[in-house]
Amino acid sequence: MHEMGIAMQIVEIAIASIPADLENARIDRVNLKVGKLAAVVPESLRFCFQIAAQDTPLHHADLHIEEIPVVARCTDCQVEWTVHEPVFRCEQCSSGSVEVISGRELDIISIEVVDEDTTDAD
Numbered sequence: 001m002h003e004m005g006i007a008m009q010i011v012e013i014a015i016a017s018i019p020a021d022l023e024n025a026r027i028d029r030v031n032l033k034v035g036k037l038a039a040v041v042p043e044s045l046r047f048c049f050q051i052a053a054q055d056t057p058l059h060h061a062d063l064h065i066e067e068i069p070v071v072a073r074c075t076d077c078q079v080e081w082t083v084h085e086p087v088f089r090c091e092q093c094s095s096g097s098v099e100v101i102s103g104r105e106l107d108i109i110s111i112e113v114v115d116e117d118t119t120d121a122d
């Protein structure tokens, strides 16, 4: 399953981003941007993330997925539009010379780390 590999990478990157001086740090939330052409099913990725996050500082983390629409641009007339169906033809001039300018992203935007020591200070 392709999502499992991605989930494991997210966990690895998130753990690597925890500052070394935070001994009891845990990850509260991971914000992810996923293009609709990245061939990732958000539900499936969330499910895999829960498995991959077990026994790591991410086990309570919330995976927030922002889906990025597919945007294409016609290389003939430069018009840009959001693609809703897999027909890659310019909406304006019908040219088939179209490039995808967004929709393939799979980026971690931010990782929110909490230091447990400071949260239960009394």
Ligand SMILES: [Zn+2]
Residues within 6 Å of the ligand: 074, 075, 076, 077, 078, 079, 090, 091, 092, 093, 094, 095
């Ligand atoms: Zn065009």
